[in-house]
Amino acid sequence: xxxxxxxxxxxxxxxxxxxxxxxxxxxxxxxxxxxxxxxxxxxxxxxxxxxxxxxxxxxxxxxxxxxxxxxxxxxxxxxxxxxxxxxxxxxxxxxxxxxxxxxxxxxxxxxxxxxx
Numbered sequence: 001x002x003x004x005x006x007x008x009x010x011x012x013x014x015x016x017x018x019x020x021x022x023x024x025x026x027x028x029x030x031x032x033x034x035x036x037x038x039x040x041x042x043x044x045x046x047x048x049x050x051x052x053x054x055x056x057x058x059x060x061x062x063x064x065x066x067x068x069x070x071x072x073x074x075x076x077x078x079x080x081x082x083x084x085x086x087x088x089x090x091x092x093x094x095x096x097x098x099x100x101x102x103x104x105x106x107x108x109x110x111x112x113x114x115x116x
Contacts, residue, residue: 015040021047021069026055034064037082037097044086045069051088054078067092 015034019025034040043065045052054060055074065083072078072091085094 016042016044018044018046019052019070021045021050021052024053024055024073026074028056029058030054030056030060030062032062032065034082036064040064040066040084042066042068043070045088049088051090064097067094 032041032043041064045068049069051069051071053071053073056072056076056078057074058076060072060076060078061081062079063081063083065080066086067080067083067089068086069088070092071089078092080092080094082097083094084096085092
């Protein structure tokens with residue numbers, strides 16, 4: 001459980017967080033910001049194919065994020081803009097970047113690929 005959870009990507013090309021499959025991360029506020037289509041933050045399950053959950057009662061908006069096996073709960077609205085749906089997600093509205101990126105994104109430990 002976190003009061004305020006914030007992930008920002010500065011100089012790194014890519015950052016990946018593997019959440020324990022079946023776990024729930026409860027947050028009051030959630031800020032996750034990559035910097036571009038080729039500099040994303042990945043939120044994945046530590047057990048591919050097993051969902052993990054963010055629970056938040058308020059509105060959540062993240063950007064330049066690649067989501068895998070991510071469930072949203074808690075009554076809030078979950079929006080991922082300029083982001084990638086790599087499968088197994090529920091409860092999120094995910095909008096892909098309109099253009100840009102570095103070609104084919106391949107996320108470590110994942111079989112999913114998304115053309116950028």
